[in-house]
Amino acid sequence: MKKICLFLLIILMSLMLVSCAGSKGTTGSKGKPIWVDNPAAAYPEKNYLAARGAGDTRQAAEDNASGNLARIFKSEISVDQTTRERYSAFTKLGGSMDETLQTDMDQIVKVLAGETLFNIKFSETYTDEMGRVHVLAYLDRKETADIYRDKISANYEKIEFLLKDTESASDPVERYALLNAAHAMSTINQAMLEQLNFIHPPSHSMLTAEYESINHNSISQKRAEAAKALTFSVNISGDDGRVASMTSETISQMGFPLVNQNPAVRITGTISYEDVDLQRDNMEFVGWNLNLKVTGPDGAVFVELDAKGREGGMSQEAARRIALREIGKNVGNKLEKQLTEYFDSRLK
Numbered sequence: 208m209k210k211i212c213l214f215l216l217i218i219l220m221s222l223m224l225v226s227c228a229g230s231k232g233t234t235g236s237k238g239k240p241i242w243v244d245n246p247a248a249a250y251p252e253k254n255y256l257a258a259r260g261a262g263d264t265r266q267a268a269e270d271n272a273s274g275n276l277a278r279i280f281k282s283e284i285s286v287d288q289t290t291r292e293r294y295s296a297f298t299k300l301g302g303s304m305d306e307t308l309q310t311d312m313d314q315i316v317k318v319l320a321g322e323t324l325f326n327i328k329f330s331e332t333y334t335d336e337m338g339r340v341h342v343l344a345y346l347d348r349k350e351t352a353d354i355y356r357d358k359i360s361a362n363y364e365k366i367e368f369l370l371k372d373t374e375s376a377s378d379p380v381e382r383y384a385l386l387n388a389a390h391a392m393s394t395i396n397q398a399m400l401e402q403l404n405f406i407h408p409p410s411h412s413m414l415t416a417e418y419e420s421i422n423h424n425s426i427s428q429k430r431a432e433a434a435k436a437l438t439f440s441v442n443i444s445g446d447d448g449r450v451a452s453m454t455s456e457t458i459s460q461m462g463f464p465l466v467n468q469n470p471a472v473r474i475t476g477t478i479s480y481e482d483v484d485l486q487r488d489n490m491e492f493v494g495w496n497l498n499l500k501v502t503g504p505d506g507a508v509f510v511e512l513d514a515k516g517r518e519g520g521m522s523q524e525a526a527r528r529i530a531l532r533e534i535g536k537n538v539g540n541k542l543e544k545q546l547t548e549y550f551d552s553r554l555k
Contacts, residue, residue: 240333242343249330250345256406257345265332265340272344273327279405286398289544293551294395297365297388326351352407355399356414362396363418366426369554373429379437379471380503384550386430393423434462440470443499445478453535454499457542473502476512478534480527483517492519493526497534499542501549510545512537 242249242259250257256279260272330343369389376382404411439458443451454474455465463472476499483492494517501510514537520526 240331240341240343242330243333243341246343246345250343254348255345256348257343259341259343261339261341263338263340265342268332268340268342269329269344272329272342276327276344276346286394289547290391290394293388293391293547296551297392297554326354346406348407352403352410355403355406356410359396359399359403359414360418362392362399363414363421366392366396366421370421370426373433378504379433380550381553383430383433383437384553386426386433387547387550388554390426390430393421393426397423431462435464437463437472438466438470439463439472439474440466441474443474443476443478445480449531450478450497450534450538453531453538454542457539461543461546471504475500475502480530482523485519487519489521490519491521491523491526492517493523493530495530495534497537499538501546509549510542512541512545514541 240249242257246257246259256276258272258275258279260268260270260275262268262271326346327344328346330345333341335341366389369385369392373382373385373389376385400411400414403414441451441454441458443454454476458465458474476497479496481494481496483494485492494515496515497512499510499512500508501512503509514534516530516533518526518529518533520529
């Protein structure tokens, strides 16, 4: 009798353990997780951000869930690819960050790029009667907010350091470089703060109050003023005025004024064209070579751009028009990129 009672007791305890283990995530005899029908029941909205996903495989389900969760993080603040790349480079300067911190920073930049999610976790999977795999992607609000808060605070400290350096910067190139970097980091911070406000509003309020003096609009204005103090001139030989106009447009879009006398920065260069006979019926070809040099206040060349190409058209004039279009792409993209890289290199 005692053996029978002991046996029944063991069975009863086993059933209780199974019931406790399954009560948090499942309901019903088939063990269907409650989050399939009601995510908030398993992951309360007060503590978690969650989104469901489904697919033919676990990986496909996780990708789908991640994408659905990423839509929640859609930032209204635009952060372009160049700014994200520059920010990643800034966080590596000086070697003061350990590998874990740097990995976290890179992940957050990817969040801003919409490429992936940071600190994401996944529930157990559930496969329905049709063989469809379901999974829940979720973020712990408080845990993720703590990570964001640390990174945003670290950014604010770097911005403060850059702004302090501008106070003693007499060189207009150096002053602009410092403020341009501060603006890029502040742009990332603004996007991160917007996400943090969605994740955990109390953390957002605390940070904005603590760093109230570091105002993004103020940084933008200071950068614009520094750009206005960095005057440019453009002089290109062999040009009918169109290449110089393209170059000047790029400089103006970057916020730098163009002057005829006593510029702080001079852009000089040459453009040449050559008719090319490729012996193709009804087609004319033009080869082109462009060289630009950017000279700073100290007389040193700090950016040099060399580009060349060969374009074809129904006539020489048509080929020349196509060549100018390609030259415009080179000037617009490469010149701005190389100038920005130079300014950022000054921080090293």
